[in-house]
Amino acid sequence: MTDHIRFVHITDTHIMAGGKWPLRNSNMEFDTDASLCRVVETVRSLEPAPAFAVLGGDLASPDILYRDRTLTPADYAPSYARLKEILAGLPCRAHYLMGNHDNLEALNRALRPEASADARCFYAFEDAGMHFVALDSHEPGHADGVLDMAQLAWLERDLSAHRDAPTIVFVHHHPWPLGHAWMDTMTLRNGPDLMSLLARHAQVRWLIGGHVHSEQMIQRGGLTFLTTPSTCIQLSKLGGPTHFDPGPPGFRVVDIEDGRLSTYVVYAR
Secondary structure (H helix, E strand, C coil), X not given: CCCEEEEEEEEXXXXXXXXXXXXCCCCCEECHHHHHHHHHHHHHCCCCCCCEEEECCCCECHHHCCCCCCCCHHHHHHHHHHHHHHHCCCCCEEEECCCCCCCHHHHHHHXXXXXXXXXXXXXXXXXXXXXXXXXXXXXXXXXXXXXXXXXXXXXXXXXXXXXXXXXXXXXXXXXXXXXXXXXXXXXXXXXXXXXXXXHCCCCEEEEEECCCCCCEEEEECCEEEEECCECCCEEECCCCCCEEECCCCEEEEEEEECCEEEEEEEECC
C-alpha cells in the first residue's frame, strides 16, 4: 500500500438534460446541471488531487420531469451525455454506481462503453494496495433497492479472494433505517443480508452510500457506514417528511494514509 491515497465520493447528481428539478411543495426549480458544475470545479481545486471519483448513483433523472410515463433508454441518453460532458472536467478517472433513478442500458452506453448494454453495474477495482467494491442495488421500477442472490454470491467470492486487502464497499441504498420516515421506506430491502456478509470479512471496515441526500455516519460493530450529501438538493427533517433544501451541493473527500482512513464533506458554495 502506498503512504497516501485520496478519492472523492460524488452522488445523486440527478442530471436532467433540458430541465430543472421542480421542488416539492414549492414553486422553485433547482438547476442540477449548474450545481454539479460547481462541485466539479471544487474537486479540481483539491490539493492533492484525488486518484479517482466514485459516482454513487442517481446520476441521471429525466424521469423526475416525466412522472406520467416510463422512459426508454433513448429518453435517458441526453442526460447521460450531459453528465459525461460535465464529468470530463474532473481531474481524475471515475467509477459509476446505479441508483433507483438510473437506467442501466443508457448508463452503460454513455459511461461504461466497455460493458454490454445489459451488464449489471457491480464490479471491483484496485488502487494503492486497497480493494474497492461497487454494488448495484437498482431494481427497475422500484425506489427501494435490493441485491439479488447472484450478486451476493459474487460479493462473497470477491471478498474471500481479497482477505488481505483493506476494502471499501460502495452501494446506493442504505442497508438500515437512518431515522427519516420517508427515506426509510426506500432502503436496501435485504440490507441485513449484506451486513451479515460484510461482517464475515474483517478487511471491510467502511461502507459508503448515497440516496439519502444528507451526511450521516453510523457505526455498528466493526463497520462504519457513511452517506454523502447530494450534489444538488439536500433532504431535511425540517418542514415535513419530504422537505428539500436547495443545496448547497456537497461531496465527500476520503483520505487513507498509512492504513488509516479520514473523511470530510465539502460543500461547494
